[in-house]
Amino acid sequence: MLDVRWAREHPDALDAAMTKRGAEAVSAAVLALDTKRRSAQTRFQELQSARRDASKAIGQAKAKGEDASAAMAAVAKLKDDAAATEAEAKQASDALDALLATLPNPPADDVPPGANEDDNVFVRENGTPRAFAFEPKSHIDLGEPLGLDFEAGVKLSGARFAAMRGQIARLERALAHFMLDLHVQEHGYAEVRPPILVRSEAMYGTGQLPKFEEDSFQTTDGRWLIPTAEVPLTNLAADTSFEPADLPLRYVAHTPCFRSEAGAAGKDTRGLIRMHQFDKVEMVSIVSADQSEAELERMTAAAETVLQRLELPYRVLLLCAGDMGFGARKTYDLEVWVPFQNKYREISSCSTCGDFQARRMGARVRRTEGKGTDFVHTLNGSGVAVGRAMVALLENHQREDGSIGIPAALQPYLGGMTELTSGQG
RNA sequence: GGAGAGGUGCCAGAGUGGUUGAAUGGGGCGGUCUCGAAAACCGUUAAGGGUGCAAGCCCUUCGAGGGUUCGAAUCCCUCUCUCUCCGCCA
Numbered sequence: 001m002l003d004v005r006w007a008r009e010h011p012d013a014l015d016a017a018m019t020k021r022g023a024e025a026v027s028a029a030v031l032a033l034d035t036k037r038r039s040a041q042t043r044f045q046e047l048q049s050a051r052r053d054a055s056k057a058i059g060q061a062k063a064k065g066e067d068a069s070a071a072m073a074a075v076a077k078l079k080d081d082a083a084a085t086e087a088e089a090k091q092a093s094d095a096l097d098a099l100l101a102t103l104p105n106p107p108a109d110d111v112p113p114g115a116n117e118d119d120n121v122f123v124r125e126n127g128t129p130r131a132f133a134f135e136p137k138s139h140i141d142l143g144e145p146l147g148l149d150f151e152a153g154v155k156l157s158g159a160r161f162a163a164m165r166g167q168i169a170r171l172e173r174a175l176a177h178f179m180l181d182l183h184v185q186e187h188g189y190a191e192v193r194p195p196i197l198v199r200s201e202a203m204y205g206t207g208q209l210p211k212f213e214e215d216s217f218q219t220t221d222g223r224w225l226i227p228t229a230e231v232p233l234t235n236l237a238a239d240t241s242f243e244p245a246d247l248p249l250r251y252v253a254h255t256p257c258f259r260s261e262a263g264a265a266g267k268d269t270r271g272l273i274r275m276h277q278f279d280k281v282e283m284v285s286i287v288s289a290d291q292s293e294a295e296l297e298r299m300t301a302a303a304e305t306v307l308q309r310l311e312l313p314y315r316v317l318l319l320c321a322g323d324m325g326f327g328a329r330k331t332y333d334l335e336v337w338v339p340f341q342n343k344y345r346e347i348s349s350c351s352t353c354g355d356f357q358a359r360r361m362g363a364r365v366r367r368t369e370g371k372g373t374d375f376v377h378t379l380n381g382s383g384v385a386v387g388r389a390m391v392a393l394l395e396n397h398q399r400e401d402g403s404i405g406i407p408a409a410l411q412p413y414l415g416g417m418t419e420l421t422s423g424q425g
Numbered sequence: 426g427g428a429g430a431g432g433u434g435c436c437a438g439a440g441u442g443g444u445u446g447a448a449u450g451g452g453g454c455g456g457u458c459u460c461g462a463a464a465a466c467c468g469u470u471a472a473g474g475g476u477g478c479a480a481g482c483c484c485u486u487c488g489a490g491g492g493u494u495c496g497a498a499u500c501c502c503u504c505u506c507u508c509u510c511c512g513c514c515a
Contacts, residue, residue: 038474038475038476041474041475041484041485042475042476042483042484044475044484045474045475045476045483045484045485046483046484048483048484048485049482049483049484051495051496052444052484052496054495054496055443055495055496056443056444056496057495058443058495058496059443059444059495059496060443060444062443062495063443068495069495071495072495072496073495074495075495075496076495078495079494079495241435241471241472243435364472372472373472
């Protein structure tokens with residue numbers, strides 16, 4: 001949710017921000033509703049004030065035993081007028097909120113313009129794609145002998161589901177635990193096991209609702225399967241006023257994520273890249289405004305460490321305005337090299353949301369000086385997507401015989417194994 | 426699933442129709458005292474919004490939404506959440 005006062009004072013900036021994102025200019029509509037709301041509210045307040053004074057006078061008169069029937073009749077008119085004006089104000093206010101709830105976060109100034117992923121800006125890279133002396137196989141062909149079972153996924157659940165067995169199952173677990181330990185032990189994140197079914201309020205807080213209802217799965221009792229642990233982790237801060245000393249808060253969680261992939265028909269239909277259910281290690285930071293810029297760099301670096309330790313080549317991109325998520329103010333994507341596809345694929349997305357989510361969920365921090373509170377800033381980043389890390393690991397570390405070399409950092413999580421071969425358990 | 430209790434300020438906890446945004450205690454902050462600290466004492470301490478150059482004035486908020494009333498934290502209805510007991514259960 002953007003700040004309506006900012007919109008009121010900078011209508012041109014609002015339109016520029018929306019246009020930069022490829023959305024419609026809305027300042028005229030926002031300002032019209034805002035003006036209507038404030039005018040009705042002011043009139044209501046004047047009527048209400050008069051009404052309260054009149055009622056108090058009646059109370060005092062009655063206390064003295066005087067007759068107050070004339071005053072009581074007079075106040076009835078005020079009451080009707082006040083109620084009508086209040087309804088008018090509420091209607092305008094609700095309409096304004098409904099509109100604001102659908103507007104994406106204005107991009108930061110240093111976010112490059114652009115319509116889609118073609119306009120993202122290269123920032124840096126690490127490692128170089130390996131030159132294979134043989135034709136590299138896909139993670140599907142490599143994984144199936146090791147226990148990656150797409151047939152079982154289809155049988156049990158349908159397309160975009162997979163079962164993992166044996167070594168692949170263990171590898172998935174090892175990857176997740178490695179990432180979790182890394183962020184907890186070296187990056188100062190607090191481990192959380194959040195609920196993965198959440199209320200609509202939580203989905204609204206992080207921005208999945210009201211606009212992207214069709215992207216997530218909902219239970220019959222109205223709860224939502226989280227599309228990312230960003231939802232429960234960030235909403236831990238909802239309805240809270242922090243002391244400055246409480247911040248920054250850093251959370252990390254390993255959870256399944258569920259996405260309907262409604263708009264992705266036909267994309268990545270084979271393999272593990274795009275599933276309805278996948279595991280992800282997610283980082284969330286709750287910080288004060290002055291900390292948020294540095295925190296985004298820190299979080300991105302933490303995600304990069306995962307890929308470095310797994311010895312996977314990757315690059316970092318700064319997303320253009322048109323490719324950013326709804327709630328993001330600035331986003332870095334990490335793309336890992338996928339040999340079989342011969343291209344880089346997204347494996348992590350680290351974003352600062354500024355105060356956009358905080359305003360939706362009521363997450364505040366007291367000012368260090370003076371009275372009052374400010375909204376906190378929230379950040380989230382994958383650290384990283386486990387299924388896609390598995391894809392990258394299998395393909396990048398494959399050998400000609402189909403076995404998979406295990407990077408040193410991961411070996412302790414696999415009982416010291418240095419490779420996976422189809423002959424093993 | 427059955428039965429019951431309850432949601433009040435940073436926390437605990439009063440308050441069942443009339444200047445109650447709300448007693449009291451704790452905590453926080455400021456001060457007195459002290460070489461310093463503790464203790465004691467004094468003072469202070471909600472958020473959001475409207476209006477205004479400002480000081481200020483005003484409105485809203487006692488889980489949420491409706492209703493009764495001249496007047497609601499207090500009465501009524503609906504919803505929601507929490508807790509307790511019983512049942513069931515990984």
